[in-house]
Amino acid sequence: MSYKHIIFDREDTITRITFNRPNAHNALDKEMSDELADAVRKVKKDRACRFLVFRGNGDTFCAGDDIKDFLSWKDEDAYWQCRQYQETAQMIEDLTCITIAAVDGVCTGGGLELTLTCDFVIATDRSRWGMPEIDWDITPGWGGVTRLQKFAGRRKTKEWNLIGQLFNAETAERYNLVNRICKPADLTKEVEALISVVGAKNPVTLRRSKFVLNQSADLPTHSAMAFEVPIQPFDSKPGRFATEGMEDFAKPDTRAARRKVSKSFWQD
Structure with a gap:
């Protein structure tokens, strides 16, 4: 299945969606967001899919929204785009298959928000996390306030959203955003091990x-x-x-x- 900005790969019972705008830190512009929504709908309809893995091409998972793309938006584009993000996030959270975010490099804004909808998150020790929207005069649109509080609590969610700093994988793990930290070279192996042990369940x-x-x-x-x-x-x-x-x-x-x-x- 071919898309422009994501790679959609289905093998046996495992589907992989790879963000593929490495030159833009895999940031989500409108076209990529539309492709993501379409790909997730395909997974939703696929009864044989047991695992969905999200990854980023290059050295970034996903840097969130492509802020440059905002400059071309019309008056109501922000509303409709935000609603699509929210619907896509809810679709991912409601999928019957097991969802895994394999995070390497930058995982900020919408990238972090997407991981909050997944069942498991495996991250490399060089991954960097954060909610930097405050410095672009915008607020999170698909879970960076609401879902994030349920993982990290109100106090830390306020800190990350009102300051906008980046934090490391160890901090992400401490505040329940990550299940497992590994070396970059071991990320694929760790995902496969998780799929193997969970896949053996009824x-x-x-x-x-x-x-x-x-x-x-x-x-x-x-x-x-x-x-x-x-x-x-x-x-x-x-x-x-x-x-x-x-x-x-x-x-x-x-x-x-x-x-x-x-x-x-x-x-x-």
């Missing part, structure tokens, strides 16, 4: 777990608990609740084989 259970996590996140506890009430497992036998995984739990050797990789993953 796909229906995985989808339901993600749905419960997302839907309950913004609810009061007593309401959110309703999502955790067990439903009849899809692979249980008639008249029984037990799944194959539950049956394996009763078999020590099989149980050990199921847990071998998971229990020690990312424990170094």
Whole structure:
């Protein structure tokens, strides 16, 4: 599938979307934003896709909006473009597949906002993060205030948005923006390892777990608990609740084989 500013690659159950404006730090102009929205819609309709990986071509993940592009906008362009950004972000967050942001280099503004919608974020130790919109006299449009507070809290979100400084991967990890930090040369290997261990899970259970996590996140506890009430497992036998995984739990050797990789993953 061919786009001008992104690379869309589908292999088996894995789709990769790579931002491809390296000479502009992979900044999102209107054309690239339209392509991103279209690509995410294709993933949404692809029932066979189990993983979606976002990356940036070159030494930048995504520097956010292309500010130079703003100079050609008409009066209402900002409203409609912001609405598209928000819809795209919500689509990514609601995808049934597992989403992974593989971040190297600069991840600021809209780039950072996009990572907030992903299930996992793996970043290199040279990645740089921030919300610099304040210095261009604009405010974040698709999560840099709202979603970011849910990860880092109000105090840190105010600091990053009102000052506009950059911060390193260690700070991003400390404030729940990153799951894993690695060397640039190891980024692909780390993504593949994550896909391998999560891909071994039951796909229906995985989808339901993600749905419960997302839907309950913004609810009061007593309401959110309703999502955790067990439903009849899809692979249980008639008249029984037990799944194959539950049956394996009763078999020590099989149980050990199921847990071998998971229990020690990312424990170094």
